[in-house]
Amino acid sequence: LFNKAGGFGASDIRVASSFGALAAIAFKSNRARQMLEESEKRYRFLFNGSGDAVFVHYITPEGKTSNFIEVNEVACQRLGYSRQELLNMSPCQIDDPAFTGLSAEVGRKLKEEGRVITEQRHLCRDGTFIPVELNIQQFELGGKLMVISVARDITERKKADAALKMERDKLLGILDAMEDGVYIVNADYEIEYVNPPLMSQFGAIEGKKCYDYFHHSNIPCEYCKNKEVLSGQTVRWEWHSPYNQRDYELMATPVKNPDGTTSKLTLFHDVTERSQMEQIILRYQAGLLAQAERIAHIGNWDYDLLGHSLLLSDETYNILGLSPANGIPNIKQIMEIFHTEDRDMVRVEAQKAMVS
Structure with missing residues (x-):
């Protein structure tokens, strides 16, 4: 066409336009393919670069759970399966059977709210279980109801929780065995703990606030030590209970909770006998003076x-x-x-x- 004698005719122009349109389509198609490939690479990088295991499956029109249609490398490494092996499995095959009831509840909540955060245990190829925190979300893609689950290994968290519980149980065991009374109350005057000696004198807690439990009042006491103690001070004072006619030396000190809050721990040392003896001595001394x-x-x-x-x-x-x-x-x-x-x-x- 370039060297055609007599120049270009209308038909030549139409042919050239057609070639141009085809070239533009080819260029756009190639560019779209490049963008798709780049997007796929970014997706793969993010998908496999996550430190958590990621699983994707869909829900069939009948409400059944499909096999996994995608898993990342962390999921394969953690559970000990190849990618192809996991793609031939469904979520119920890696979930702990002991959580069957919970799984049904999670499915119901996921259907209602579209997102659920829960705990589960995943079964590895070697038969061991890994505790995980699951962040599950559902979304629509290509007319299908998809479900993506991000599983975070919480083994270390569980170990820390168990160690903390052991220490707390040990502390409560010591407090339970003490002869003196002990109680713990939070900033909202809610009693968190009362040891047996104190409970034997004041009764069961039954959800009472501390001012109700000890003073039969519906408002905090005027001389309440919560403010001083929760600000970090250790406070000592004496108190006579008009309800059991006992005298106590009290010491309250702040204790830090795992969640960062502060509670007040108070020791009750019963000094009734000592007070009675002091009164006897005072009366005796008064008699001698008279x-x-x-x-x-x-x-x-x-x-x-x-x-x-x-x-x-x-x-x-x-x-x-x-x-x-x-x-x-x-x-x-x-x-x-x-x-x-x-x-x-x-x-x-x-x-x-x-x-x-």
């Missing part, structure tokens, strides 16, 4: 600066010629007992005593 006052004919008095109340010893009543049966006298009544010339001196000395 006897000494009678012998020496010396009295003593106490004045409550906050309550503005006066307390006199028995010998003071005797010295002043008063009787406890007539009630506690006030300052004015006592001052009237003294000689008028002595009242200023008594008032000054009393003021000195109260200031010191």
Whole structure:
């Protein structure tokens, strides 16, 4: 055509146009094929480059599960099968039979929500099981309902969980065996643990908050130590329970939980017998003091600066010629007992005593 004598006619132009169109189609087709190949390479790179096992299958119109139509290299290496062997298998052949009931529930949830995250155990060629976390999603492709499952090996996580549980069980065993009471409460006042000695005194938890369990209240206590303890402090105080009439020395300290939260662990040391003995000693000492006052004919008095109340010893009543049966006298009544010339001196000395 290039050297045709007389130039190009209409038919020649049509032929050339046809060739051009065919060339354009061929070029576009070749470019599309190149793009498809590049896309396939990227897909393969991502599919096989994942650190998790990936399985793809579809659901038949009858609702049956097909064999795998695609698996990645990690899936083959982890389970010990070749790619072709896995493509001849279905999901139920690698799932732990013990999870059959769970698999049915997963299928139902997947159908309703389109995505499920669950745990499963995969059966390897050698008969061992690998615990996995499955991220399962379904989607439509080419008129088929496809399912892609990404399986993450959680063997190390399970080992860590088991070790943590062992340590927690050991700790609870120690707390259970303690003579002192122990309880653990979280930031929401929810009781997480009560050991047997404390439960024997206050009863079953029954979902109660700590302020209900110990104080029969429906609101947190005014002197609650949660804020100080959960901020990292260790707090000690004494408490008398009006419900079992026992006295306790309490020590509360923060404990860290595996999820990063903080709870309060409180030790209850029953000091009721000690408190009772202290009261006996105080009464005995008071008796000795009263006897000494009678012998020496010396009295003593106490004045409550906050309550503005006066307390006199028995010998003071005797010295002043008063009787406890007539009630506690006030300052004015006592001052009237003294000689008028002595009242200023008594008032000054009393003021000195109260200031010191």
